[in-house]
Amino acid sequence: MAAFDLHAWTRERPRVMGILNVTPDSFSDGGRFFSADAALAQAETMIADGVDMLDLGAESTRPGATPVSAQQELDRLGPVLEGLQGCPVPLSLDSSKPEVMREAIRLGVALVNDVRALRLPGALEVVCEGGVAVCLMHMRGDPRAMQDLACYDNVVEEVEAFLLDRAQACMAAGVPAHAIALDPGFGFAKDFGHNRALFHALPRLAARGFPLLVGMSRKRMIGQLTGATLPADRDAGSLAAHVMALDRGARIVRVHAVRPAVDAVRVWQGLTQGGEF
Numbered sequence: 001m002a003a004f005d006l007h008a009w010t011r012e013r014p015r016v017m018g019i020l021n022v023t024p025d026s027f028s029d030g031g032r033f034f035s036a037d038a039a040l041a042q043a044e045t046m047i048a049d050g051v052d053m054l055d056l057g058a059e060s061t062r063p064g065a066t067p068v069s070a071q072q073e074l075d076r077l078g079p080v081l082e083g084l085q086g087c088p089v090p091l092s093l094d095s096s097k098p099e100v101m102r103e104a105i106r107l108g109v110a111l112v113n114d115v116r117a118l119r120l121p122g123a124l125e126v127v128c129e130g131g132v133a134v135c136l137m138h139m140r141g142d143p144r145a146m147q148d149l150a151c152y153d154n155v156v157e158e159v160e161a162f163l164l165d166r167a168q169a170c171m172a173a174g175v176p177a178h179a180i181a182l183d184p185g186f187g188f189a190k191d192f193g194h195n196r197a198l199f200h201a202l203p204r205l206a207a208r209g210f211p212l213l214v215g216m217s218r219k220r221m222i223g224q225l226t227g228a229t230l231p232a233d234r235d236a237g238s239l240a241a242h243v244m245a246l247d248r249g250a251r252i253v254r255v256h257a258v259r260p261a262v263d264a265v266r267v268w269q270g271l272t273q274g275g276e277f
């Protein structure tokens with residue numbers, strides 16, 4: 001099976017990836033979509049709202065999150081993936097574990113979104129054999145202790161070098177270049193200054209030729225700018241940051257609030273690329 005062509009898909013227009021956290025403890029919506037029924041209802045809502053891809057995660061990666069086993073992830077994801085058979089939009093799996101990736105690929109996911117950039121042993125091989133696309137994200141350490149590692153000489157150079165190195169490793173293992181997206185990993189082992197430096201460097205990262213995915217939805221950096229302490233109150237700020245990211249070359253935005261993001265992408269596309277109405 002040919003891997004999902006992320007380059008062609010994102011060249012057509014920017015894409016909205018909807019976050020579906022099948023978890024009890026995610027930072028902004030933990031517990032809301034933990035049952036398979038609730039997750040499937042939310043998937044249906046996001047599809048009706050025009051989402052381009054659903055990103056299913058079963059382990060929170062918020063700072064300090066408690067890790068879960070591969071079996072727990074599979075128990076959470078299995079019924080949701082079964083319920084999404086025949087889904088009209090491609091599915092993405094937000095996981096780092098090769099066992100989870102293998103089963104999710106069997107159940108039809110088109111993309112593996114890995115905050116560890118396929119660094120766990122066996123992950124790269126599973127993606128290669130499965131013939132799926134991948135999003136490689138930058139993070140240091142693991143979510144439990146990553147904020148202690150937010151210390152860089154030059155965050156942009158280090159993140160860029162890391163992402164290019166991981167993309168090379170994927171291509172050397174047989175993942176086609178057109179199936180690779182990169183993500184600087186906003187908020188992952190980064191303080192506000194690092195996030196801002198990376199935001200300014202989006203054009204430089206985009207110039208490397210891989211579609212850029214950005215995920216700032218409801219994150220602390222948005223709250224630091226707007227004063228909104230509750231993640232659910234950060235959607236407007238997140239939308240502003242994501243539209244600015246599109247102007248700087250991002251091609252996929254990973255969001256909780258799908259409808260406003262879909263409208264924003266339509267407006268961005270219509271005003272910057274022209275076209276008939």
Ligand code: HH2
Pocket residue numbers: 019021023025026027028057059060061062094113114115135137183185186213214215216254
């Ligand atoms: N952020 C989160 C999780 N996965 N994947 C990519 N590629 N980029 C991101 O910025 C990113 C990600 C954290 O957000 P969320 O899934 O809402 O929270 P939690 O990890 O607590 O479930």
